Amino acid sequence: MSLRRATAAVFRRELQLFARRKSDWANPLMFALIVCALFPFAVGSESERLRLIGIGVIFVAALLAAMLSLPRLFDEDARDGTLELLLMSPEPLAALLLARVAAISLVLGVALALLAPLFALFYALPMTVAGVLALTVAMAVPTLLLIGSIAAALLVSARGGAILTAVLVLPLTIPTLIFGAGAALRVLQGESAASELALEGAILLLALALCPPAAAAALRISTD
């Protein structure tokens, strides 16, 4: 009962913060939009070439955009002292962190998934591909945030932590990138994407099970 109350409070607070500070979700979205809009200028406007790179660009842009919200996970809390409330809670820290990552994933994952079909238009991708792309982005964002929570916890309030977090986390998202972008590519080639989607889902489930306890342990170490 009190675990549910505590996780609900963490989840609600995160949503309240998104509602109060629009820049928290608007900045990552604008970043993804700009990255996706820049590439066609660089590679030229033939739709054949755009179609080839489009999936990869949209997927990487979505991952980078989600990456931008990682410092928000703990740095601000460490500065204003609210991290101590989290650490002193009698409830399991891993569950509280999961609630927090879930709230951020919900907002950013849904927003980026909704924008993915729009980005797909920039690259002349067919609507079926856009649909799969939205689905794979929606799965990739929570995976990235879960893995990133470990790095963010280790580097909480470290100098230059944001860049270091990106350097540590992005290589770990390669499997998700391969299967997520691969699924959309399959659909573009007119094949079934079921196996890629299943593998991407499996990676998400694995991250769900393993990352919160690891992030909790990392947070205890780094705030000691």
Place this chain on the structure above:
Amino acid sequence: MSVRLTVDALAAERGMRAVFSDVSFAAVGGTLMRVTGANGAGKTTLLRILAGLGAAAAGCVEWSLDGSPLPSTSASIFVGHSNACHEALTVSENLAYAAALGGADATPGRIEHALAAFGVRPLARRRFGTLSQGQRKRASLARLLVAGPEDARAWLLDEPFVALDIDTQSQLAALIEARLGAGGLVVYTSHQTVPIRCAHAVEVAL
């Protein structure tokens, strides 16, 4: 409720340098414990270890409630230098969050009551970021009262009188006295000498 705190041969390090060593004391509910020492003597470090936020280099800290051992994190409420409130949230949202994490049910009535005790009830709906330093301190101290009188946790207060005006200092002293009278344990550090009436006062010098 009877909280008991036993500290045995405690030592702490900060950045590979010993801060204090061989600190031992015991305290039961109803005791007011003041930690004294010069700047850098490790008062905050000691409180953080008692709260379970930091690890000791040696020795042990044991909390128990009515004879059964408690983990440090559930045995105490720690109010440190930082206010533990988010600037974009209102005062009552911050207090409700803190209470929910602490395992308490913060009804709006409880929150108002706690704020009223520190004379900041009208600020309940204000964003924390718009308050003055003194108001912030008072609003964050209200966290101590939100869980209600049946909450047995010890109060760990790090410089609670800083940034408070004279009236609020005596208000806080009266609340600490009431807490001690109800069998609570209060450990605090302070450079100011604010008189607190108490039957069991212990001083730990670092």
